[in-house]
Amino acid sequence: xxxxAERIGFLALPGLSFLAIIYALPLFMLLLKSFxxxxxxxxxxxxTFFSDNYSMSVLWRTLRVAFLTTGLxxxxxxxxxxIMARAKGIWLSVFLVAMVLPMSVGxxxxxxxxxxxxxxxxxxNDTLMSLGLTEAPIRMLFTETALIIGAANVFLPFMVLxxxxxxxxxxxxxxxxxxxxxxxxxxxxxxxxxxxxLPGVVAGCAFTFSLAISMYVIPSLIVGERQQTLSMxxxxxxxxxxxxxxxxxxxxxxxxxxISVVLGSSWLASRLGARQ
Amino acid sequence: xxxxVVPHMKDAIGADILFEGTKSSVNLEKMSSxxxxxxxxxxxxxxxxxxxxxEEDLLTPITSGPVPNMTDLRSDAVHMDGMWCNYVQPxxxxxxxxxxxxxxxxxxxxxxxxxSKGQLIIPSLQNTEGMWTLFMSAMLGSGxxxxxxxxxxxxxxxxxxxxxxxLLSVYTTMSQAFNLLEQGxxxxxxxxxxxxxxxxxxxxxxxxxxxxxxxxxAMPSGICLVKGGPNPELAEAYVNEMLGPDMQSAIAxxxxxxxxxxxxxxxxxxxxxxPIYAPDWAFVAANRxxxxxxxxxxxxx
Numbered sequence: 319x320x321x322x323a324e325r326i327g328f329l330a331l332p333g334l335s336f337l338a339i340i341y342a343l344p345l346f347m348l349l350l351k352s353f354x355x356x357x358x359x360x361x362x363x364x365x366t367f368f369s370d371n372y373s374m375s376v377l378w379r380t381l382r383v384a385f386l387t388t389g390l391x392x393x394x395x396x397x398x399x400x401i402m403a404r405a406k407g408i409w410l411s412v413f414l415v416a417m418v419l420p421m422s423v424g425x426x427x428x429x430x431x432x433x434x435x436x437x438x439x440x441x442x443n444d445t446l447m448s449l450g451l452t453e454a455p456i457r458m459l460f461t462e463t464a465l466i467i468g469a470a471n472v473f474l475p476f477m478v479l480x481x482x483x484x485x486x487x488x489x490x491x492x493x494x495x496x497x498x499x500x501x502x503x504x505x506x507x508x509x510x511x512x513x514x515x516l517p518g519v520v521a522g523c524a525f526t527f528s529l530a531i532s533m534y535v536i537p538s539l540i541v542g543e544r545q546q547t548l549s550m551x552x553x554x555x556x557x558x559x560x561x562x563x564x565x566x567x568x569x570x571x572x573x574x575x576x577i578s579v580v581l582g583s584s585w586l587a588s589r590l591g592a593r594q
Numbered sequence: 595x596x597x598x599v600v601p602h603m604k605d606a607i608g609a610d611i612l613f614e615g616t617k618s619s620v621n622l623e624k625m626s627s628x629x630x631x632x633x634x635x636x637x638x639x640x641x642x643x644x645x646x647x648x649e650e651d652l653l654t655p656i657t658s659g660p661v662p663n664m665t666d667l668r669s670d671a672v673h674m675d676g677m678w679c680n681y682v683q684p685x686x687x688x689x690x691x692x693x694x695x696x697x698x699x700x701x702x703x704x705x706x707x708x709x710s711k712g713q714l715i716i717p718s719l720q721n722t723e724g725m726w727t728l729f730m731s732a733m734l735g736s737g738x739x740x741x742x743x744x745x746x747x748x749x750x751x752x753x754x755x756x757x758x759x760x761l762l763s764v765y766t767t768m769s770q771a772f773n774l775l776e777q778g779x780x781x782x783x784x785x786x787x788x789x790x791x792x793x794x795x796x797x798x799x800x801x802x803x804x805x806x807x808x809x810x811x812a813m814p815s816g817i818c819l820v821k822g823g824p825n826p827e828l829a830e831a832y833v834n835e836m837l838g839p840d841m842q843s844a845i846a847x848x849x850x851x852x853x854x855x856x857x858x859x860x861x862x863x864x865x866x867x868x869p870i871y872a873p874d875w876a877f878v879a880a881n882r883x884x885x886x887x888x889x890x891x892x893x894x895x
Contacts, residue, residue: 542763558720
């Protein structure tokens with residue numbers, strides 16, 4: 319006799335089959351392709367990639383930009399999530415709409431908008447000069463700093479929403495209890511709010527890092543072809559070099575990094591959950 | 595161009611056009627990936643990519659029986675026994691912002707001038723128009739005439755390397771780079787062409803296209819039939835219309851380009867007094883992948 323839990327498990331079969339066919343199978347085929355040259359098994363493209371200084375510099379830049387984007391997004395998102403978690407009524411709706419609505423705008427539009435803001439004669443430079451912070455326009459467009467700021471902005475909702483969700487579910491009596499025991503605001507934050515919100519932080523970082531490491535349109539528009547990322551190398555390999563094995567290899571490297579981050583963050587989140 | 599072509603084809607041959615606009619290389623990838631079950635009937639793309647398509651056996655020849663208008667084309671507009679035809683020919687030079695560079699661009703050497711520091715964007719070699727900066731670098735670097743210089747690729751890359759201090763960026767998306775030129779973020783956009791720059795100039799934007807004294811280039815805009823593509827007879831009728839006098843005149847005027855049909859007197863006039871070059875596209879197609887990798891490494895920050 320089939321147990322109830324197993325019967326419920328069967329209900330997941332259609333969804334799991336869909337995911338397996340639409341996502342897992344193509345990714346497996348991609349991985350397979352990265353080990354094939356002219357129909358033969360080969361690790362040549364991996365050897366070529368990891369022995370090429372240029373490819374390694376692109377890999378390093380991609381990782382650096384993804385880490386810094388995640389860090390900046392976290393820096394902005396955490397206080398935003400705290401404010402949202404404390405908001406009530408119309409203000410909560412306003413914050414949620416403000417966070418979710420930009421997600422309906424295409425990433426190309428947002429990236430292009432940032433490329434306008436970063437111009438020598440753009441709003442940012444005009445503001446800096448009018449405030450007396452700079453005497454002349456500074457070059458922002460086509461710099462890595464601009465890319466990190468633009469990407470952090472685009473991916474911000476993916477950092478804010480998981481943290482907000484966790485903070486919202488936190489028992490509001492816990493911080494109050496620490497206050498009644500005489501804890502300072504810093505002690506309260508470091509020992510109550512922050513530890514309890516860490517699963518949300520981990521999830522937000524995983525989302526943002528995965529998106530940042532694989533972004534294509536944003537670097538294409540903000541830094542151009544002189545500062546390529548792994549995604550740009552992938553497109554170049556498939557479309558221009560017409561080297562499917564190399565394209566599949568770079569895609570697989572990106573995939574492995576993304577999977578590592580997701581698995582690592584799941585492990586971290588479960589450990590943090592267990593500790594609490 | 596879509597707004598000219600689509601209604602004309604509906605009236606002339608009763609065809610509804612399903613238009614997929616993208617880069618030549620993306621077209622090639624689509625054709626290659628769907629080789630066993632093609633879904634495109636006609637593709638318009640650049641000559642060097644056409645050569646790759648022929649090598650991959652993706653095209654079927656255009657013949658004068660079902661496409662009689664091809665007999666009126668310039669002889670150099672029909673390639674590889676009709677595998678593709680050039681339907682129009684824009685010319686390429688250096689686009690510049692007239693507010694910040696009112697004197698124009700008299701020589702390609704101005705790209706390398708110290709006062710151009712940070713004021714220049716060039717196309718990637720992933721884009722066909724990227725070849726013009728490469729070939730002009732070959733000419734200036736080797737000191738040889740174009741017919742010989744186009745094979746002096748080492749000299750070209752040496753000269754290109756010297757361009758780096760003046761480069762703000764390298765583009766693969768031309769519309770963004772052109773927008774930066776229009777806004778005055780840069781003063782020059784190398785390798786740009788008449789079908790894009792001159793209509794923008796005509797609309798009142800402060801840009802113009804220079805034909806520097808060393809020479810300009812003929813852009814290779816081709817049209818081909820996809821092997822085994824759907825609706826083959828309608829596809830041939832479409833190509834015939836594209837090469838016919840009505841469409842040739844309309845497209846040449848719209849895109850400020852030189853028509854390929856010799857019976858048509860319309861469109862752009864190629865600037866006089868400067869040589870116009872058409873490279874050995876077979877040489878480009880054979881070497882382009884290596885050049886793209888070399889270019890990306892050279893230009894990387």
